[in-house]
Each structure stands twice: as structure tokens, then as C-alpha cells.
Amino acid sequence: MRPIWRNTSTAALTLAVAGAATLGLASPALAAPGDASATGVVAQLSAEVLGVPVVSANATIGSVTAPPGGGTDSDTGVAVSLPGATGAAASGTLSLAASRNPGISTASSTIEDFSLSILGASVVTADEISASVSCPAVGTQVADTVQNGLTLFGAPVNLLPNTPGVDGSVAIVVPGLVGGALNVTLTSVETVVATGATATAVIASATITGTVSGLPVNIDVGDVTIASATCERALAPAAPIASSINPNAGPESGGQLVTITGSNFVPGGTTVVFDGVPGTNVTVAPGGTSLTVVTPAGEVGPASVVVSTASGDSDSLGYTYLADGSDAVVTDLTPTTGPTAGGTLVTITGTGFTGATGVTFDGVPGTSFTVNPAGTTITVVTPANAAGPATVNLVFPAGTATAPVFTYVAPTITDITPEQGPTSGGTSVTITGTGFTGATGVTFGGNLGTNLVVNAAGTSLTVTTPPGPVGPVDVVVLLPGPDATAPDGFTYVLAAPTISDLDPDQGPTAGGTTVTVDGSGFVPGETIVNICGRSIPATSVTVSPDGLSLTFVTPPCGAGNTTVTVTTTEGSSSGLTFRYVNGGLPVTGAPASTLFVLALVLIGAGAVALVLIRRRARLSFTI
Missing domain, CATH: 2.60.40.10 (Immunoglobulins)
Known part of the structure; x- marks a missing residue:
């Protein structure tokens, strides 16, 4: 079947503009301001020849409506088809969205890789067909359509909105119809009125012509609407309300992304200023209850944040700019070296130090930090660190500034x-x-x-x-x-030995007491002990490895005090007293005088006890 193109006056033209009549949609008449909706494909086709249905399709593929309470209704990746149709078929992939937000409503419909056939003829194909509308409360209503790669009966066409359109025809074979032809007119509509906007990317209107039983016929087959969207102007929202900002502090150089929560924020129509300086990249979330904004640079200290729309300004929120070192200029650091143990007092000079909170050396904080009121001098004591160069950073509440290198020198x-x-x-x-x-x-x-x-x-x-x-x-x-x-x-x-203690310092006259001598300068194998006029040979003296103690066994000696000395090749020590005692007295380590006193105490206690016993006996006898 070869397509035949014509217009109303010249059948010889391959591609012609349809007659003077324009097919369009009425201006939007939605239920309420801010309404928005979109549809993908709407097919309303029906035709009979000699009472036999030859074309039948009645379907809507894809439809979304903006929620009444605000937000977005969307559907993506929808496969286009005409289930149950007779003599008609369609295919493609559909994406739809309709949104209602404070101060604006929008809708869009996009179909990719679309095709429509009727009675076996390829009527319409396109790479992309889309319609979109935008209805802000303040400003111009917008309607737009796109037809990329559009063909009618296989021939490329350029379809302009709100014009008579393009029509074409192709011969068809239908039982009972002589000289049959399928005629299609394509139109596109973009309508903008004060109260809203409507966009329909393609409307395909079809008729069948020919002769039945010798009489000419013109059968209205119907329309297929491809990608449409409509919206009504949103009501102007109330003035914005800003309730919180997070975070509420950031660097003086700006660049921090903050989130402001509240209400009545308008997508595309909201500004935020920090002490009168506009923030950037304002993005309003669906529903208009929060937004994000990037802070501008500001002076260190508190700042007033105000959200504005066409409906007014919010009350201010508090934001604090923190010093980040972006204004700091370091001109000198002295001294430039110091010990690895730390403790070096370093002076850093320059400008813009106000607000600094510390100094780090390879990330380790210094101590005793001070900054002068003018912000031109910092003093700090270095921490301990490994030998070598260390990176020095001035620390600010919201950033750092680099100072010259400090070199640690190993001790x-x-x-x-x-x-x-x-x-x-x-x-x-x-x-x-x-x-x-x-x-x-x-x-x-x-x-x-x-x-x-x-x-x-x-x-x-x-x-x-x-x-x-x-x-x-x-x-x-x-x-x-x-x-x-x-x-x-x-x-x-080696030096002459010294002795400081004997333990024990007394023993029986028979000898045999093991004595430990504390001191210094004792030499293993070369140390002699002198006691009671006799010398204990080095072979009988045991010296500790550190030379600070020795042991020996006392020889027999008469009762009484004797002097103990230690001798090495370096000389002899001074002496300490060791007491020999008779075997009848205990070896307690106490001096004899102490033992004598103890004996007197015991004798006295016995005498007292004897007197008490006798008195008690007399009392008993008298009774």
C-alpha cells in the first residue's frame, strides 16, 4: 500500500496542510487551583463496513494526577499496547508525572520508540513524543510539546503546534470497500490561558473513504491522542515559614550545604539570604516543607538567615560563621627546630589569627597556646614527636591554615x-x-x-x-x-669495699652463724672477711654478682664484741661490730644491754606476782 498525500485543494501534493479547521482542546477546566494530570495514549477508534467492525480500540494507557494534598504522582517504564483492539495496534515506553507544590503545579508525559498502526498500515512512528506543562502561582503558564523523529505513513513530518496540521492517506483493502483509503490528520496543541495550560503532542484523526455498493463513503474512524498534560495555575502560597536550620554553624568561607525546614517554600521561586548575601543552589523539596542551600562567605560571628518567595519573607533564623583560617596569613615561625622531646616555645606571626583554637605538629596538639587580641601572634609549646620535619597547622573551629615546617632534632x-x-x-x-x-x-x-x-x-x-x-x-x-x-x-x-650492715650482728661463741654483709665493692673470688682476728678466705666468701652483698660463716670466738671488715685488692672497708655470746643466752640480734634490761623486768614481774599470791593466802586463812 503506497501512501497518498493531499491537502483540501491540491491532490497532487505529496505532503499538504489540512483544511482551515483547527483541532484543539478547550482551555483547562480543572476542579481546583494547582490541579495537574497527564496521560500517555488515549485511543478512541471504531469503524464498520457493511455492518462488519473493521477497526475497534477504546483504551487509555497511562494516567497520573497530582495528589490533592501536594506531592507527585508518577509512573515510569509503562509498556504501550492496545489490548483487545481490532484492526489497530500501538507500542512504545511511557513515563508520566504530575506534581502539586506550593506555588506551582506541573505535569509531563513522554513516550519513546512509539508506533501506531491501523488496518495494517504504519500510521505514526517517533523516537520521542512528549508534552509538558507548568503552572506557577506567579509568572507565565507554560505548555510545550516535542516530536522527535515523527513520521506519518513512513514519511518524516514537522508538526507545529496550533496549526492546521499535516494529513496523508494510504490505500487499504477492506472487504466490501472499493478503492479504499485510510486518511489521517496529525495536529498538535499548546494552550495557555490565564488560569492554566494544556499540551497535547500529537492527535491522530482517522477516516476511511471509498465506494460501497457503488456509493462513495467517508467513515469517521476516531482519534488517538499521544502524550498530553494539563495543569491549573496554583494558588499563591502564604509567606514562607522557616523553623530550623541544620547545621546552624559553618566556615566563614561559605560553601556549606545546609537544610532549612518549614513550609510554603516554592520550587524555583525561593531565595535564601545570609545577612543579606544570597545563598546558592537553592533546592526546594516536593511539598515545599524543606530546602537545601549552599552558604555564601560571611564574617565570623552570628548571621541572620531569611527565606523569601513572591509571597513574602520568613522570620529570621540564626546561623554562626566560624573562623576557618581562610583569612590567615603566616609570615614567620621561630625557632624552626627543637628537640624530639618537645617543650620548645614557638612563636608564629602573621595576620588573621583571630578565632584560632590551637596549633598541631604532625597532627599532635601543642600546649600553652595563646593568640594575641590583634590576631597577629601565636605562641605554643611543641609536643614530643619523632625526628624530622613536622607539618604545622593553625587550628580554627571550621578549618586549618598551614604554617612553615618545624623540624624535630633527635637528642x-x-x-x-x-x-x-x-x-x-x-x-x-x-x-x-x-x-x-x-x-x-x-x-x-x-x-x-x-x-x-x-x-x-x-x-x-x-x-x-x-x-x-x-x-x-x-x-x-x-x-x-x-x-x-x-x-x-x-x-x-673497683674501689675499696664498704660495708653498711651485718645480719645478724651477733652469734654464739661456737661460731657457725651465716652472716650477710651489705655494702659495695665486693669482688667475687677476691674478697676476704676479717673477724675476731681471723681471716675468712675468698673461697669461703660468697659475693653477689652485683658486688653489693656477701655471705660468710662465723668461726668460733670468745664472748664479746668483735670488729668485722672486708678486704679486696683495692683495700679494706671500715668495720662493723659483731657480738659473740655464750650459748646460755638467746641469739636475738639485740645488744647485751637490752637482754640485761629484759631479765630485770622479768625478775621484777615475778616478785610482784609472789607478793600477790601470799596476800591472797592470808585472806583465805582469816575467813
Whole structure:
């Protein structure tokens, strides 16, 4: 079947404009302001030849209506078809939406990959057919239609809205119909009135012509409406009401997305100002009860936020601009180096420091932070950190600013004076170097020294050595960060032994008492004990590994006090008293004078008891 194109006056034209009559829809007459609806495909087709139905289709594919209480009704991905139709078929994919929002209502209908056939003829095809309308409370009502890739009987057509349209025909074969033809006129409607708007992308009106029983016939088949939308002007909403803003604080440089809740916000017709400066990217949620906006830059401190529509302004909400360091300019940082233990007082100069709350060194907060009223000087004490360069940031409530790098220097030991001392300890040692600030102690071979004093510059300290074994030991300065170590930095040397305690300090005259002697300078295998005029050989003296104690067994000796001394190759110690006692007295460790007093007390107590017993006996006899 080959299509035949004509207009009302010239049948020879391949494509012609239809007659003077224009097919259109009446202006919107919806029930209430703000109503909106959309339909996809509406087919109303019916035709008979000699009483036999040849075309029949009565269907609406896709329909949405904006909810009366506000919001959106939508349907997407709807497959187009004409179920139960005779002599007609359609296909495509449909998407619909209708919205009612404060101050505006909208509707749209879009069909992709559409096709319509009647009596086996391909009548209409299109890549996309759409209709959309917008009815704001304030401003112009809008109606729009789109027909991409539209064809009529296989030939491309350019369909303009509100014109007579385009018509065409194609020969058809219908039983009982001689010289049959299917005639179709395509029109498009965009109607805008004061109260609303209507858009219909394509209306296909069909007739069948030919001769039946020798008489010409013109049979009205009906219409197929493809993609339509309609809306009525929304009522102007009341002035906006703003009830909350979240978050209610942000950086002075702006750029923060905030959410404002309330009512009567108008999509596309709402502005938000912060102290009179407009925010950007205002997006109103469906229903008009919330919006989002990006804050502009502002001065540090409180700001007034106002939401506005064509209906008026809201009451103000409070928002606080916080310092974020965007105005900070650092010109100097001094000193630029310090020990890993921290404790260095750093001064940072520049401008725009007002509002700063701290300084970090590689993310670790410094201490004793101060900023002057003019915002031009910051002082801070460095925390402990590993050796090497550290990133310095000025911390603000809503951001940071970068300062010059501060370099941590590992502690060092350059000198130890004196370098040696007796195993008994007690040597006052001066250690010089760098980075001693914050030192908590000094160890000699793992043993903690005493009387630590560190100078203010952290370049020198004094410490008293603990007792230690003969030979070199590592000296370690203990710091909050890495420690400073001098391997074999101090050497313990032998000195004359000293003794400080005997336990026990008395024993029987028969000897055999094991005595522990505390002191220093005892040398294993080289220490002799002198007692009661006799020498206990080194082979019979047991010395502890650290040389700070020894044990020996007393030899027999007469009753009374004797002096105990210890001798090594380095000399002899001073003496302590050991008392030999006769076997009749207990070895308690107490001096003899104490035992004598105890004996007198016991004798006195016995005498008192005897007198009491005798008195009691007399009383009993008298009775």
C-alpha cells in the first residue's frame, strides 16, 4: 500500500496542510487551583463496513494526577499496547508525572520508540513524543510539546503546534470497500490561558473513504491522542515559614550545604539570604516543607538567615560563621627546630589569627597556646614527636591554615664527665649534648641514677651514678620521645669495699652463724672477711654478682664484741661490730644491754606476782 498525500485543494501534493479547521482542546477546566494530570495514549477508534467492525480500540494507557494534598504522582517504564483492539495496534515506553507544590503545579508525559498502526498500515512512528506543562502561582503558564523523529505513513513530518496540521492517506483493502483509503490528520496543541495550560503532542484523526455498493463513503474512524498534560495555575502560597536550620554553624568561607525546614517554600521561586548575601543552589523539596542551600562567605560571628518567595519573607533564623583560617596569613615561625622531646616555645606571626583554637605538629596538639587580641601572634609549646620535619597547622573551629615546617632534632650526647667512677656509685656526672629538655632520668647499665638536674636549655644535666658492676656500661638519657644513648659511656672501676650492715650482728661463741654483709665493692673470688682476728678466705666468701652483698660463716670466738671488715685488692672497708655470746643466752640480734634490761623486768614481774599470791593466802586463812 503506497501512501497518498493531499491537502483540501491540491491532490497532487505529496505532503499538504489540512483544511482551515483547527483541532484543539478547550482551555483547562480543572476542579481546583494547582490541579495537574497527564496521560500517555488515549485511543478512541471504531469503524464498520457493511455492518462488519473493521477497526475497534477504546483504551487509555497511562494516567497520573497530582495528589490533592501536594506531592507527585508518577509512573515510569509503562509498556504501550492496545489490548483487545481490532484492526489497530500501538507500542512504545511511557513515563508520566504530575506534581502539586506550593506555588506551582506541573505535569509531563513522554513516550519513546512509539508506533501506531491501523488496518495494517504504519500510521505514526517517533523516537520521542512528549508534552509538558507548568503552572506557577506567579509568572507565565507554560505548555510545550516535542516530536522527535515523527513520521506519518513512513514519511518524516514537522508538526507545529496550533496549526492546521499535516494529513496523508494510504490505500487499504477492506472487504466490501472499493478503492479504499485510510486518511489521517496529525495536529498538535499548546494552550495557555490565564488560569492554566494544556499540551497535547500529537492527535491522530482517522477516516476511511471509498465506494460501497457503488456509493462513495467517508467513515469517521476516531482519534488517538499521544502524550498530553494539563495543569491549573496554583494558588499563591502564604509567606514562607522557616523553623530550623541544620547545621546552624559553618566556615566563614561559605560553601556549606545546609537544610532549612518549614513550609510554603516554592520550587524555583525561593531565595535564601545570609545577612543579606544570597545563598546558592537553592533546592526546594516536593511539598515545599524543606530546602537545601549552599552558604555564601560571611564574617565570623552570628548571621541572620531569611527565606523569601513572591509571597513574602520568613522570620529570621540564626546561623554562626566560624573562623576557618581562610583569612590567615603566616609570615614567620621561630625557632624552626627543637628537640624530639618537645617543650620548645614557638612563636608564629602573621595576620588573621583571630578565632584560632590551637596549633598541631604532625597532627599532635601543642600546649600553652595563646593568640594575641590583634590576631597577629601565636605562641605554643611543641609536643614530643619523632625526628624530622613536622607539618604545622593553625587550628580554627571550621578549618586549618598551614604554617612553615618545624623540624624535630633527635637528642645527642656529646660528653660525659667524669667517664668513670667506683662500683659503689655516688659519682656526680655531668652529661652535655642536645635535646635533654623533658628528661625523666638517666640509666647506667640499666640502673637509674639519682639527683637528676637538667639545665633550662636542655643542653646539659647532672646525675649521681648508682652502684654498678666493674666495666663499661651504656648511658641512656630517658626522654618523652626517642632516648639519647652513649654506648659504653661510663666505666665502673673497683674501689675499696664498704660495708653498711651485718645480719645478724651477733652469734654464739661456737661460731657457725651465716652472716650477710651489705655494702659495695665486693669482688667475687677476691674478697676476704676479717673477724675476731681471723681471716675468712675468698673461697669461703660468697659475693653477689652485683658486688653489693656477701655471705660468710662465723668461726668460733670468745664472748664479746668483735670488729668485722672486708678486704679486696683495692683495700679494706671500715668495720662493723659483731657480738659473740655464750650459748646460755638467746641469739636475738639485740645488744647485751637490752637482754640485761629484759631479765630485770622479768625478775621484777615475778616478785610482784609472789607478793600477790601470799596476800591472797592470808585472806583465805582469816575467813
